Amino acid sequence: DTHLDLQEAESDIMSLEEARSSWSEHEASTRNLALVLTEHLRLILQPTQATKMRGDFRTGKRLNIKRIISYIASSYKRDKIWMRRSVPSKRSYQIMLAIDDSKSMAESESRGLAFETLALVSKAMSMLEVGELSVVSFGEDVKVAHDFSTPFTSEAGAKVFRHFSFAQRRTNVRKLLAESIELFRQARLKAASSASELWQLQLIISDGVCEDHPAIRQLVRQAHEERIMVIFVVVDAANQQAQANDGPKQSILDLQTAEFVKNATGEMEVKMLKYLDTFPFNYYLIVRDVQELPGVLAGALRQWFAEVVESG
Amino acid sequence: MVTDDKTSQVRIHLKTRSPDIELPQDTGPILVSTELKRYQLSTLVNRLLETDKPVPLEFLINGQFLRTSIDEFLTQNGISAETTLSVEYVKALIPPLYVASY
Ligand SMILES: [Mg+2]
Numbered sequence: 001d002t003h004l005d006l007q008e009a010e011s012d013i014m015s016l017e018e019a020r021s022s023w024s025e026h027e028a029s030t031r032n033l034a035l036v037l038t039e040h041l042r043l044i045l046q047p048t049q050a051t052k053m054r055g056d057f058r059t060g061k062r063l064n065i066k067r068i069i070s071y072i073a074s075s076y077k078r079d080k081i082w083m084r085r086s087v088p089s090k091r092s093y094q095i096m097l098a099i100d101d102s103k104s105m106a107e108s109e110s111r112g113l114a115f116e117t118l119a120l121v122s123k124a125m126s127m128l129e130v131g132e133l134s135v136v137s138f139g140e141d142v143k144v145a146h147d148f149s150t151p152f153t154s155e156a157g158a159k160v161f162r163h164f165s166f167a168q169r170r171t172n173v174r175k176l177l178a179e180s181i182e183l184f185r186q187a188r189l190k191a192a193s194s195a196s197e198l199w200q201l202q203l204i205i206s207d208g209v210c211e212d213h214p215a216i217r218q219l220v221r222q223a224h225e226e227r228i229m230v231i232f233v234v235v236d237a238a239n240q241q242a243q244a245n246d247g248p249k250q251s252i253l254d255l256q257t258a259e260f261v262k263n264a265t266g267e268m269e270v271k272m273l274k275y276l277d278t279f280p281f282n283y284y285l286i287v288r289d290v291q292e293l294p295g296v297l298a299g300a301l302r303q304w305f306a307e308v309v310e311s312g
Numbered sequence: 313m314v315t316d317d318k319t320s321q322v323r324i325h326l327k328t329r330s331p332d333i334e335l336p337q338d339t340g341p342i343l344v345s346t347e348l349k350r351y352q353l354s355t356l357v358n359r360l361l362e363t364d365k366p367v368p369l370e371f372l373i374n375g376q377f378l379r380t381s382i383d384e385f386l387t388q389n390g391i392s393a394e395t396t397l398s399v400e401y402v403k404a405l406i407p408p409l410y411v412a413s414y
Contacts, residue, residue, distance in 0.1 A: 018369070102393055102394050103394035103395070104394040104396075107394065107395060109395065154371075168394075169319075169392040169394060169410075170319050170392075170393075170394070171319075171394065204313070208324065209343070211319065211320060211321045250340070250341065250396075251340070254340030254341065255323070255340060255342070256339075256340065256341075256342050256343065256345060257342070257343045257344075258342050258343070258344045258356050260345070260355075268352075270355055270356050270359040271358075272359075272360075274344075277344060304340050311346055
């Protein structure tokens with residue numbers, strides 16, 4: 001059903017009391033899941049203890065066979081032929097949760113799932129103590145609800161909730177990406193650890209409906225070049241809702257895009273595409289229930305780490 | 313070009329009360345440009361119906377006939393493009409004259 005926005009123009013901002021009780025409710029309901037996610041992440045995020053042998057040293061434990069020929073060919077001058085066990089480096093993380101505050105989130109009943117996701121992920125991250133966490137809201141505008149330099153406590157969680165009304169009249173994902181790349185750059189400069197050991201990750205939590213896919217794809221690529229990993233978590237709560245009420249299909253999986261294109265004879269033709277076929281994010285997960293989140297999120301992160309480690 | 317200050321797409325859910333022009337199966341929401349007017353929507357539904365001869369259609373949103381682009385309709389009625397619009401279609405009673413140019 002369509003609602004007239006004018007009738008609900010001023011959405012209420014939660015009082016601090018409401019926000020606190022809402023936070024502790026969501027924190028409690030996701031407590032066990034947070035433990036599960038923490039355990040998944042601990043295995044993924046911590047540097048591996050089983051260290052690798054690495055070249056090239058003048059002394060060491062094992063010969064690097066690849067270096068022997070050039071060693072002989074150089075009349076024994078290129079003598080860095082030994083390998084040593086490299087010490088696992090201490091990685092640090094900056095993780096940004098970007099939560100869709102647009103009106104479509106309220107319409108699709110996704111806000112509950114978004115809050116649960118926020119409580120779950122922030123709790124797991126703070127239990128791990130691996131790095132800094134920030135939260136931004138996006139829609140028409142991008143606002144920092146929690147910055148990297150502030151520790152994430154329950155009180156911080158409650159304050160973050162107050163930033164969300166799910167009433168913004170646009171979903172500008174392009175702007176979100178452009179501004180978050182800038183936020184990540186600033187955070188990288190302030191980070192204590194060396195740039196090469198800093199891992200930056202953005203989790204976007206949204207119903208997934210956004211426009212201007214080509215421009216978004218471009219920005220995702222730019223983020224990737226700056227070593228910022230972007231994972232898009234599509235909360236698809238509307239589907240279950242619709243099925244329960246025997247209503248029309250609402251899932252993002254069923255969403256189609258109608259495009260009007262000129263055919264060979266110059267006539268306008270309608271082309272139907274699956275919405276997700278042009279979705280501009282390489283890493284996206286579709287979550288219908290918060291219970292699924294620890295597993296799928298851990299899977300995506302594991303894949304990311306494997307790729308970064310390989311390319312590094 | 314897409315500008316920064318306007319949404320150019322909206323989700324619609326098409327439905328009708330006439331059994332003879334019902335869409336095959338339950339079509340999910342469709343994302344369309346807000347530039348669309350009656351004529352293009354009619355083309356869209358006819359494409360989905362796979363009709364041999366196009367059936368001219370009229371469209372109703374919140375009980376009002378669509379006489380402008382969707383964008384103008386949304387602006388005039390204070391509806392944001394974040395909403396999934398429920399769009400009802402009916403056979404046009406008096407086919408508009410320009411249908412002859414098919
Ligand atoms: Mg939206």
